[in-house]
Every structure is written in structure tokens, then in C-alpha cells.
Amino acid sequence: MTHMKQMLLGSLAVAALCVGTAGQASAQYTDGTIKIGVMNDQSGTYADLSGQGSVFAAKKAVEDFCKAQKCFDKIEVVFADHQNKPDIGSGVARRWYDVEQVDVIVDVPTSSVALAINQITREKNKVFLNSGAGASDLTGSACSPNLIHWTYDTWALAHGTGSALVKQGGKTWFFLTADYAFGHALERDTAAVVEQMGGKVLGKVRHPFPAQDFSSFLLQAQGSKAQVIGLANAGADTINSIKQASEFGIVQGGQKLAGLLVFITDVHALGLKTAQGLTFTEAWYWDTSDANRAFAKEFSAANKGNYPSMVQAGVYSAVMHYLKAVHALGSDADGAKVVEKMKEMPTDDKLFGKGTIRADGRKIHDVMLVEVKKPEESKGPWDYHKVIATIPASEAFRPLADGGCALVK
């Protein structure tokens, strides 16, 4: 029914955030303004993990950037709802680029939409900083000189979670896969890890996206007698799968659930009682440093008590680095040049610390393997994760040569 909804447009939103000391020659910036378009799910299943939280993160990055150094004349943050539909997302992107002078699109969860925006951004020579989507194709076969994939990808998730579970003895797998680009990529990447480590994939079932009832699919997974049931889906689909798996006694029956993409907002929706013990991969968690905790506190005050997800933290980090690169370059006009500059400069911000960006557009940083706490271990609101291992940046992402990206020679 969402397709009938009014599109929520960025034009409603957000005034210029900082009026700087005007040292920069504004003529170098397209129409004198740096316009950042946050495009994501504002109303559907991914709205809590991206949505307005990502808009807040982008604005916060602008604010912090302007505090730290001399600011540009005008930086504006706008947002739009892509409703998880590639056609709607493409429409917004074209209008933003062609009519509304948007210079950079950030966030964009839902891989099918992200792949479409990637194409358009390349055509128009703008900049696309993806934080929300997972498909590792973005830095593989679909890589582009105008894109940086910031926070996580299906390869990192598959390797983090997949290899940890195989090492714990989960040799046989069955996949519950959301039937679209992201689910397919996640299933493919995880299956490759499992098989590479000597495990076996016994079967898979592809469910419509989004779905409500997973009992039928879970029963097929149960019947396969696989040791691990890999949930290659996200958002409400993952929540429903885990909730119903617990109802059908799947974990008690000795099978293990692998949430291949779980966000902290999903853990919140499940409650610790149902989610406890779940192991998964996170690129960022709020309770790991003072700077992260301070950001989370501010974020929570502005977002109804919710804490930031890794996607929202990634938006902050990406926008910060973009502004630094444009500042260093003195122009935002040529998207490919800006991205080139971003790749050249090492990244450094308060949330993700130091990192780099590879030639294929992959942002590189450590990722964590976390386990959801038991209810009695949790000491406060959103105290959900135990970090059980850190995967160093050098191993966390797909080796540069394996992606098949044309930019890598």
C-alpha cells in the first residue's frame, strides 16, 4: 500500500546548517551550495535503522565539521523516502541531480535501490556514499568511480558470522533468503565461506520480501536437519524469522540460527529474552568508546530514545569525510574527482576512527563479532551487545583482487 503514499520530500526539510565565515570562493561550488541528499526508508521496515536517524547523523556531521574548521558558505541537508523501491529511488535521484542541484546522495539501504542509484550517480558524475545497503556487488561487478561503500557489505557479514559459526562446529547450513538482490548476495557470499571452510549447504528457500509468516519456511529448514539456519534477510523479516523460530522450538531442537544481517534496532524489537545468544557481525556499536557513547546520547535525545545503528553512524562518518575532501579540493563540481580525493585522504572521524578507502570504493575498518546479552546481563537501555571478537580491517573485507571491479588493475 506504500506505493500510494505521498512521497515525503526533502524539500520539506532542513535549512542550511552553518553559515560560515565565507572564506571560500562560492563560485566553485555548484550553485554556491553543497547539497547533501539523504535517501533512505522513511516509513517502512528499515526506517528505524536508517530513516530520520540518518538525517540527524548527516546534520550532526555538518555541524561538527563546521565547528572544527572554516565552513563553506552554505551546506544543506535534504532527505527523501525511497520506500525500498528502485523505481521511486531512481525518480528521486534524477530529480535531485537534474533539478534540485543535489551534489551527493548518502545512505540508501535496500540493495536493489542502491544499485539503481549507483548507476544514475555514475551517469551524472555525482557522488554516492552508501551506508545502508549490503550487496557486495557495489564494490565488485557494479563498482563505480563515483561510489564509496561505507559501513558494511554482504561479504564482510558472511565472513564475520559465517566463519565464526563454522569454526564452532556448524558444518551444515540451510538458508532462508529474502528474494531480492541483497538476500541473494548475502546467501551467495555466506555459502562460499561455508563451503570454503569445509562445510556444506543442504538447501535454501527464497521467501517473498517482505513476508509476515515464516513458519512454513522454518519448517522446511527444520526438516533439512542442517546444523545452522542462515537468515539471509533483514529488518522485520529477520525479526519475524527469529521470533517464530523460537516459537517452533528450532533452537531448543539443537539447530543454530545465524542472523546474517542483524541491526541493534532488530535486537531492540525482539527483546533480549528472544534475541539472547544470537551471534552476528557489526561494523559499529555505541558502547565501545567515550566518543561513541557521547554521540549515542545526543542521538538518543533527538530520536525518541533510540540509539544509533551502524548505518546511521556510517552516514556521519561518510558525510564528514566527504566535506573534508571537498574542502581540500576546493570544489564539489566533479563527482569522480571528489571520490578520488576521498580515496586519497586517509579517513579519520570520532566514530569510526582511522581508516582508508580502497580503489574499488570499499571503505576499510575493523568489524566486530558480537553476541546478544542475556536479559540479566544488560545494565541499561540499549545495553545489548557483548563484543566477542574484533576482525581486523585487513581481513574484514573482500580482498581487492577478488571482487572483479573494473577500477582495479
Add this chain to the structure above:
Amino acid sequence: MFELLGVPPQALMGQLLLGLINGAFYALLSLGLAVIFGLMNVINFTHGAQYMMGAFVAWMLLQYAGIPYWGALVLVPVIVGATGVVIERLLISRLYHLDHLYGLLLTFGLALIIEGLFRQQYGSSGLPYSNPIPGGQNLGFMFLPWYRGWVVGFSLAVCLVTWFTIERTKLGAYLRAATERPDLVQAFGINVPRMITLTYGVGVGLAALAGVLAAPIYTVNPTMGANLIIVVFAVVVIGGMGSILGSIVTGFGLGIVEGLTKVFWPEASATVIFVIMAIVLMVRPQGLFGTPR
């Protein structure tokens, strides 16, 4: 042991049972719609939102008042039904003299507003609601959670009681008569507007009841109704608009068809009901149990 298209019979039995359980939700929701359409000629697009409200009010009762599931099962239909009464009195009743289309637009708009308000307040990823009867029984061919068994039994009972009330009691006879000739029934001293208001309240209460039943197994989130309502409308169309028995039988029946599709061709499970709807509309436009109007 024989296999049907590569699926062992035990697995098939399990899937049939699961289909029946999902059918219980379709039946309960389409029943409410059928009652409202059959007796008021209003196509209630707010139904999905009212189902969602049922789940949310159950969560609120637990969260803010400590009232557990079983209390919610009684209170929620009354509370949400009461909001339905207010909506009918304030808004829907003003549109009876107009074309159906206006009622449809009004209720559709209301659904969007209600969903938006809940999303604004509670976010989109949902709220936890724990299972009141955990555990289950191994039936040999599948593990049946106690709660799912309860859902099937309870909704079947509610469906039958509703059908009996409307088709076999004096109250039901008044209601049906009031739909046909409101002026005559009013002349006999029966307060027709009030009866219609209460009918809407009951239909909404049924949606809310389905919402409470859904809370422990699906995520309680603002879009839970929007995802389901389109399927439920297809069920109503297949069963025959306004046919009480039709909505019950097709609800359970389509649950089973959908369940089997999930085994043989999972990717198509979201579409199969609409394919059936298209076929039924071509062959028998009034629906399987409907009478031509």
C-alpha cells in the same frame, strides 16, 4: 514411502496445518470486513490499521498497566471497537448517501493517518511481545506450538459464533433486514443508525482481536496491517463481498493454498492468492459464495 513431487507426506501434513493457522488470520480479518460490507455497504480500508491497533493496544496494556495477554484478549476488542464507533459516528455516517467510493477513500486515508501516527510514536522496527503459552507438542510430522493451536481453535470458534449470530438469531435478522430496507425496519421501532454504528464497532473489534492474536507471533509494528490487508481484501473478493460464510471458508482455504505454494514454489507464495482472485473474477465475478447484486 511415497513422495509427492519430492515432498515427503509428513512435511506436507505439517505445511497443511501451518496453512490452516495462517488461514485463521485471514478468516478472522475477512470476517470483520464481510460483516461491515455486508451490513453497511462500506469497504473498510482502515481494517489493517485497526488490526495493527489491536496488537499495539495489547502491548500498551502490558507495558503501562501490566495487563497480560488473556486480559488483553477481552479488553482490546472493546477499546479498539470503541474507537471504531467514534469513527463511524463522526465520519463514516456522513457518507452513507454518497457512492461507495467515498467511504473507501475516507477509510483508506484514515488508515494512512493512523499508521503514520503509530510510526511517529513507536518507530518502524516493532515492539517485543512475548508468547503467553510457550512450548508445544511434537505431532510426529511436525512440532505444533501450543500457541498456534490456540489461534486456530479460538478463531474458528469466533468465526462460527459470528456466523451464527448474523444468520440464525433474531438480532441477525434485524441487522439483515436493516440493510435491505432501513426505512421499514425503523418504522417497526428499531433504532437503525445505532445498530449500524454497533455493527461497525463489532467489525473493528474483530480486526483488533486478530491483532491481539498476532502480537505474540508477528512483530508488533505499524505496517503489520498494511502488509496483510491487501491479501485479506483478495480473500473477501474471492469469497464473495459481504458473504460471512464465504469469508470464513475462503480465509482458511486460501491459507492452505498459500501454505502449499510455500513448499512447491516459495517465490510465488506472495502472488498465488491474487492469481486465484483473477481467475475467480473471470469465472464467477460475484465470488465463490456471493450472490449477484
